[in-house]
Amino acid sequence: MITVRFVTPGPQGPVQDREVEVPADGRSLMKVAVDAGIDGIAADCGGSLTCASCHVFVTEPWHGRLPPLSADEDTMLDYTAEERRANSRLSCQIRLTAELDGLTVELPARQY
Ligand code: FES
Numbered sequence: 001m002i003t004v005r006f007v008t009p010g011p012q013g014p015v016q017d018r019e020v021e022v023p024a025d026g027r028s029l030m031k032v033a034v035d036a037g038i039d040g041i042a043a044d045c046g047g048s049l050t051c052a053s054c055h056v057f058v059t060e061p062w063h064g065r066l067p068p069l070s071a072d073e074d075t076m077l078d079y080t081a082e083e084r085r086a087n088s089r090l091s092c093q094i095r096l097t098a099e100l101d102g103l104t105v106e107l108p109a110r111q112y
Contacts, residue, residue: 002101004029006038009106016040022096029105030054030092040107047092049073053112054091055080056105063087065099082108
């Protein structure tokens with residue numbers, strides 16, 4: 001099992017800060033978030049890379065450990081509701097492995 005952490009920053013500290021324990025079996029971060037009822041991940045397309053509503057900001061050191069963006073993910077990141085940053089990823093494209101134990105992502109203020 002590994003732990004992943006979802007944080008929604010707010011002006012007076014995190015609005016949401018939740019840790020979820022999950023198997024490191026390659027399931028997507030988006031699926032984990034949806035199954036855990038994490039606010040702020042919409043994932044309207046169910047992971048088919050057509051909605052950009054599963055946007056997250058991946059903190060270091062985990063951002064640097066992720067596989068590079070695919071061309072399709074790179075294109076879809078141009079359609080996120082909150083402006084894309086250097087550490088933006090689509091959570092449906094992040095596969096959870098043992099190397100990502102402790103993965104912490106910040107959620108954007110909105111997905112639409
Ligand atoms: Fe739609 Fe990730 S769930 S792009």
